[in-house]
Amino acid sequence: MKNHFRKKTAVLSLLAVILLGGTAISPKQAQASPEPYIGEITMYPYTYAPKGWIKCEGQLLDISQNSVLFSLLGTNFGGDGVRTFALPDLRGASPLPNVNYYIATEGPYPSRP
Structure with a gap:
């Protein structure tokens, strides 16, 4: 169970570093926004993707239709x-x-600090 938790923590830390350009943010520094940043990852207890969100399942997307997300x-x-x-x-x-x-x-x- 501990190894599974560590794997999840490592994956999320890696995503934070990649998406934030090499700077990880601690939970104490994170602030909620009324509108998510493009590329923001969160969890939802839904069986469907809410408008403006896609489930993180490793699927391929077209760059031409998602150029901003690709830039991140x-x-x-x-x-x-x-x-x-x-x-x-x-x-x-x-x-x-x-x-x-x-x-x-x-x-x-997302802006860079």
């Missing part, structure tokens, strides 16, 4: 970098049953 993720999780890129695959990483990770596909571009 690049090919860190897969894709050819010409026509496609992949989302992180966080299936099975949720600490709760029936809760999944979703990534925001809409919203303001």
Whole structure:
């Protein structure tokens, strides 16, 4: 059980470093926003993706239709970098049953500190 938790923590830390350009934010520094930043990852207890979100299942997306999200993720999780890129695959990483990770596909571009 501890190894599973450590794996999840490592995956989330890696995502924070990648998405924030090498700077991890501690939970005490994080602030909720009324609108998610594009590329923000959160958990929802839904069987469907809410509007503006996609489940993080490692699927390939078209760069031409998701250019802003591609500018944040690049090919860190897969894709050819010409026509496609992949989302992180966080299936099975949720600490709760029936809760999944979703990534925001809409919203303001995150600024760098």
